[in-house]
Amino acid sequence: MPPVIIAEELKKTYGTTSAVDGIHFTVHKGEIFGFLGPNGAGKTTTMKLLTCVSPRTSGTLQVLGMDPDTEPAAIKARLGIVPQETNLDPDFTCHANLVTYAGYFDIPRDQAAKKADELLEFVQLQDKRDVAIDKLSGGMKRRLILARALVNSPDLLILDEPTIGLDPQARHLIWERLKLLQAQGNTVVLTTHYLDEAARLCDRLVIMDNGRILVLGSPADLVKEHVGDEIVEVEHSIEIVTCLEKTGIRFEIFGDTVQIVTTSARDVARTLFEHCQPKKMITRPATLEDVFLKLAGRTLKE
């Protein structure tokens, strides 16, 4: 089966700044593929290139076997797009929003009306069918946008920060729906800076920074490869640091905590208890967040 997206040496420059600086990736049918990265990493720009909204500066890009430069309408007819900004039509009710949007895809009106009702149920908004957009909460709006992205039964769903600013219930509902869509054979591409979201949803993901891809892989592989299995954290004090130096355990200091990456947290914990008398100690599995902070750095990006 040919890949759903192929990007090679993909570049997008604005004046002298490169928003996307020569990235390579391939997305296969049926997978959830994530783009992770700090603000300004180039995630949204990449989404704009994929969704045929921005023309690329150079490189090759194929979406569903077609080139966005030459066949944007044919590609967009088969995409479902969830933008970062809420851009529902404020002049319409929930149902009319979906029906009007379906019209842009040449879907006949009666068919669109039926599909709209199904989708409202899918995102649990059937009670809000005839309610105006400005009466919806933020979570409801995001759910309606997800429903809107599905009106044309897309082959590829592209979501830019789908759960930004949502409460836990609304996030879980969106996650669950995305998993369901994947189970039905859909391909999903999403950006996020919630690491738990990426770890939970994505089959494979890339971490981007400064317009480049730093790493690509499955969440579990990335954690294993770039951080390790487990992490022990103890408080940062002179006694602990001198003690650790004596035992020869490798450690890193981040603010008020000392971190030790290990394959066996138990052994490290025992050694620490026996020799260093820590006041506070936590052992935990390594997460994508550790990979992210290691690769993208701990300093704040603006």
Added chain:
Amino acid sequence: MTLMTLFAIPRVSYRAWKVWYRNLFVFIRTWKVNFFPPFIEAFLYLSAIGLGIGTYVGSIDGIPYVNFIAPAILAISVMNSAFFECTYGSYVRMYYQKSFDAMIATPLSIEDVIAGELLWGATRSVMYVAIMLPVLAAFGVISLPASLLAIPLAFIGGLMFAAIGMCFTGITPGLETLNYPAYLFITPMTLFSGTFFPLALLPAVFGYIAVLFFPLTHLVAAMRMCTIPDFSPAILVHLSWMVAVTGVLCIVSINLMKRRLIV
């Protein structure tokens, strides 16, 4: 932006009508709000300027004053409805409602979206005129059936002012700066385009400026020939002027909006 890209013929598809239809749908849903302004406006103009001032003026070139200004009322409405629809209206849909972003995530292209907005602006003008005509006819200040030609004329004039408005929308930094063309271009044009008095009353230079730079001049002149009615071959000059300017500005406005929205 080079001149080549500014005047390049945009690729517009049948999907432009979907944008037009979306606007029509909103318009119909709020028809009460949309129906009364043209109705009231016709009454206000006729009674204040026509019957009020008209009592002192009497007639112009043998035409009762109120009959003289009736076509101007139509032309000004054509201008205002299309121009304001495609400036403030389009800007709000583009910038605040993000409607254009939502539309171009579908098979619609930005060219389709802007073409649809222009067609809609022209349609607003046609509707405005269609609602005003019966009022003017009831007052007996226009003659039928020649005045029915005001409807197709409203479409040409409407498309022209829609394109002019969209050019400003394409370059305006914000919503407030749209006040500049509204006050510095539309208002003088309303007064000095042979609307409420013949241009011949002013020094010749005003006439030249009006004919060259005020599109409304041509619309008022053509409109007046239809409603009096008093056709002369000059109508062909006015029509050609409007068609040419409309064609060029539709292209330019789409390209300006494309430059603004596609980066």
